[in-house]
Amino acid sequence: MSKQKDIHLYTASTMNGWKPVIFLEEAGVEYDLTPIDFSKKEQKAPDYVKLNPNGRIPTIVDRSNDDFVVFESGAILWYLAEKYGKFLPKDPKEQSRTLQWLMFQMGGVGPMMGQAMYFQRIAAKQGEEHPFAIKRYVDESRRLFEVLNTHLEGREYLVNDEFTIADIATYPWARAFYWANVSVEGLQHLQAWFGRIDAREATQRALEIPKPFWAFFGKGDVAAQERENAERFKSDVSKQS
Ligand SMILES: N[C@@H](CCC(=O)N[C@@H](CS)C(=O)NCC(=O)O)C(=O)O
Numbered sequence: 643m644s645k646q647k648d649i650h651l652y653t654a655s656t657m658n659g660w661k662p663v664i665f666l667e668e669a670g671v672e673y674d675l676t677p678i679d680f681s682k683k684e685q686k687a688p689d690y691v692k693l694n695p696n697g698r699i700p701t702i703v704d705r706s707n708d709d710f711v712v713f714e715s716g717a718i719l720w721y722l723a724e725k726y727g728k729f730l731p732k733d734p735k736e737q738s739r740t741l742q743w744l745m746f747q748m749g750g751v752g753p754m755m756g757q758a759m760y761f762q763r764i765a766a767k768q769g770e771e772h773p774f775a776i777k778r779y780v781d782e783s784r785r786l787f788e789v790l791n792t793h794l795e796g797r798e799y800l801v802n803d804e805f806t807i808a809d810i811a812t813y814p815w816a817r818a819f820y821w822a823n824v825s826v827e828g829l830q831h832l833q834a835w836f837g838r839i840d841a842r843e844a845t846q847r848a849l850e851i852p853k854p855f856w857a858f859f860g861k862g863d864v865a866a867q868e869r870e871n872a873e874r875f876k877s878d879v880s881k882q883s
Contacts, residue, residue, distance in 0.1 A: 648706040649673040655855040657814040658715040667848040677852035680874040716748040719807040743800045743808035754782045758822040767872035768879040783824040794831035820860035
């Protein structure tokens with residue numbers, strides 16, 4: 643029997659779910675993976691909620707550290723970065739900058755785009771039409787993109803020229819602008835940053851784990867994947883009405 647890996651990752655093919663996968667693939671760390679199936683509500687199963695009190699993905703268990711459990715994707719990235727000494731600058735100021743952009747993603751880009759996606763791709767497909775909410779979240783996401791664009795002028799990555807966990811956290815969200823219907827027109831520095839990370843083999847490999855969901859990026863059979871996605875969150879919409 644093959645030896646268990648130190649890191650056991652529970653995840654699914656979503657923007658938050660890909661963050662630790664991108665880290666592990668980029669760092670070349672081997673890990674065990676348990677895919678979580680939303681259509682079966684596995685993220686709400688009592689045994690899983692003991693690991694992740696929020697009932698969401700991702701979660702890691704570090705078997706080499708007394709089965710230490712980490713939930714919240716930003717905290718997972720920070721934990722892995724410290725454990726493996728990767729994608730986190732050593733200099734205290736640079737490290738603080740990394741944390742600032744990580745928080746900007748966790749508190750801004752992720753939640754705003756997440757709601758923009760939810761209202762358009764899930765709620766609307768289940769008959770809940772809320773144009774005011776959609777406009778609010780799409781506009782706010784675009785505003786955050788403009789902040790990223792201005793910051794990225796003259797920089798390769800969010801923290802100067804070093805690929806860090808701030809890029810790992812922000813990329814899967816911002817790159818899914820298509821799915822949220824947020825325009826990136828005129829944002830050439832943001833687009834150039836997309837291009838740089840699009841060219842990173844390990845990151846692109848990670849986007850296929852546990853399985854690809856190309857519709858987020860406007861590719862493949864978008865209508866079919868949209869139906870599949872709306873279906874897996876159907877019960878969330880019916881709970882609201
Ligand atoms: N703040 C959390 C958010 C996690 C989250 O919302 N995960 C979504 C997928 S991107 C999820 O598990 N959704 C399933 C559900 O809502 O039941 C994190 O960053 O880890």
